[in-house]
Amino acid sequence: MEKALIAMSGGVDSSVAAFLMKQSGYDCIGATMRLFDGEQGGEQSSCCSLEDVEDARSVAYGLGIPYFVFNFTDRFRQDVIDRFINAYENGMTPNPCIDCNRRLKFDKLFLRAEELGCDYVVTGHYARIEYDNESGRRLLKKAADISKDQSYVLYSLTQKQLAHVKFPLGEFSKTEIRRIAEENGFVNAKKRDSQDICFVPDGDYAGFIERTTGKTYPDGDFLSADGQVLGRHKGIIHYTVGQRKGLGLSLGKPMYVSAVDPSANTVTVASEEELYSGGLIAKDINLISVERLTEPVRVAAKIRYRQQEQPATAVQLDDDTLSVRFDRPQRAVTAGQSVVLYDRDTVIGGGTIVSACR
Numbered sequence: 001m002e003k004a005l006i007a008m009s010g011g012v013d014s015s016v017a018a019f020l021m022k023q024s025g026y027d028c029i030g031a032t033m034r035l036f037d038g039e040q041g042g043e044q045s046s047c048c049s050l051e052d053v054e055d056a057r058s059v060a061y062g063l064g065i066p067y068f069v070f071n072f073t074d075r076f077r078q079d080v081i082d083r084f085i086n087a088y089e090n091g092m093t094p095n096p097c098i099d100c101n102r103r104l105k106f107d108k109l110f111l112r113a114e115e116l117g118c119d120y121v122v123t124g125h126y127a128r129i130e131y132d133n134e135s136g137r138r139l140l141k142k143a144a145d146i147s148k149d150q151s152y153v154l155y156s157l158t159q160k161q162l163a164h165v166k167f168p169l170g171e172f173s174k175t176e177i178r179r180i181a182e183e184n185g186f187v188n189a190k191k192r193d194s195q196d197i198c199f200v201p202d203g204d205y206a207g208f209i210e211r212t213t214g215k216t217y218p219d220g221d222f223l224s225a226d227g228q229v230l231g232r233h234k235g236i237i238h239y240t241v242g243q244r245k246g247l248g249l250s251l252g253k254p255m256y257v258s259a260v261d262p263s264a265n266t267v268t269v270a271s272e273e274e275l276y277s278g279g280l281i282a283k284d285i286n287l288i289s290v291e292r293l294t295e296p297v298r299v300a301a302k303i304r305y306r307q308q309e310q311p312a313t314a315v316q317l318d319d320d321t322l323s324v325r326f327d328r329p330q331r332a333v334t335a336g337q338s339v340v341l342y343d344r345d346t347v348i349g350g351g352t353i354v355s356a357c358r
Contacts, residue, residue: 036199062185097153141345142346221233280355287349299313312326
């Protein structure tokens, strides 16, 4: 019998993932990753709470499977929180959920699964994995329920990892998942989905960074696109490209952050029209459906989680660099976010945006 380690967050999705794996005949072990202690930032975390652990434990025991809590707080601090802070300090906007998947769920948890003799790591992500006989590669595909698809945050999965991952929710809708949970009496059947970054439940990223680092970030100049001083900002960690609210400027028309320069401690603002870019450069890339892009490829590119994919042409410049050129300029292409490339419902790959190109 094949053995599976189920990453159980305490939510309904991972709980039903455990149920479906057990129903499919796998020898299952449930595990919650303790990632964040709310006291680190002075706030109550929206994940890893005692309630979440108890909910996960309740479901695991109800299913008759062993259950563990793994303390990964040190690794989470190093690979997610510190990277999050460093990005904001360097004028970028990070995606900590992608870092968590890449460096915790599908790295640290994989190692723990191997120690336990497990064949698979299982999560409650909405995505699908298929094997392509022609290429001999495993493909990451969008979920059947497009409204819940999470393939964007999974683009960093390697072929080796995809061979040992299961996404049992990939063919289901959220409504079906809640129905399964209710039919089986799970305590979290009606639990709401978490919408926030887990370690910043109040959404105040700058406040979290200041509390965590103990630093104060100096004010500086707001600049126009042509370099005129328009006012004073309250520290670069408060701003991200495309932001309109909270600028405190009265300029007679709506203005948006178009650039953050940490070396000069300036924040440039511009009109809506000036936010658009024709392309981007991405680094730290991972390709899934192919080993390498040997020629320009037509793709559908997505530059943020909630964005609809946009038609574009991708070119691989070297082993770790992609150039993406959009058919139509895109708004607020933001360094630190990820670009993910699709061929219909298949993830080609992606990388971290390092710059926008006019």
